[in-house]
Amino acid sequence: MKLNYINIPLYKLNYVSDIKEIKLDENFLNQFCAEYEIEERKGIFEQLDWAVKNPTYNFNSLVVPADKFTNKEIYDYIEKLHKFILENKAF
């Protein structure tokens, strides 16, 4: 799968020193839904869904700051985000 949409949620990793700083809350959800069209949100979710099923993929090869986080840390963030979007039916 060509991964591009997934870079959108991963970009915030550039701006934090700890992934826990990214709050998956109502504010995040509102911004996400306001900024991206339904087709774009679907694209993001589909790629998150693929990523969740492929934990050994080298996520550091995506648009994330080089070697700032381990593959496991990025995967865990993806998993939480996937669950958050799914639970809130944001796609």
Add this chain to the structure above:
Amino acid sequence: MMRRNLEGKLDSNGIKAEQAIETGVTVIAPTVVGAATAPKAAPQSLKTLGGIPEAESVTGLTSVVKSDKSLGASGVIEVGGKTQKQIRYTSKEMLQNYAGEETGSVWGTKVKYLTEAERADLELFVKNGKIVDRQGNLYDTSSSSSVFGAGQGKSIFVMDEYGRIYASKYQAVGKFHHSSMLEGKPVASAGEITVKNGKITEISNRSGHYQPTQQMNTQVINELKSRGVASSSIKITGF
């Protein structure tokens, strides 16, 4: 950090003059050779802003601010009816990860790259020590939203190698980034800026696309100081 290596013939002062893309615009650039990181001072023979008599230096770039000679970038001057751009600052390329983002290949969505006319609307100027927009209004970032500073009243900004500063109150991942303002070209500074009623309270080097060093953001501080901004109260933050 990468420096732009300009090729061309040099005169006896080591200055290259080449025709810019824009019609009627001549670029005068100090020689850029080697890996020096500090901004190269213009040779004494070059008419820099500081060296040009007041009557010859015109730094305002828009019809609104053109009559005020203190407002515009220090590296953009007008001599003999022609605009001359003098490279004054070290610049850094955008990270290669983002190349092609305007086509949709990086994010799925297309990142907007501004045209020159659109970019002009985002240029910031200095008037009486305060930051103003193109219309001369005091700039204020209270309503701004950046990727990480969402809700915190921060605009994203870039400065080009001529000292022109642009800022956007809007940033959206995959749609509008620091790279949007200079079409993905190198920047001399980039990050977030907080401004209250024209007074800068904070400048950071937070730019995922350029990841500038703090040294690079010293360049924007120096540019602002040269235009009359009091920098002592500006909080410098970053990665």
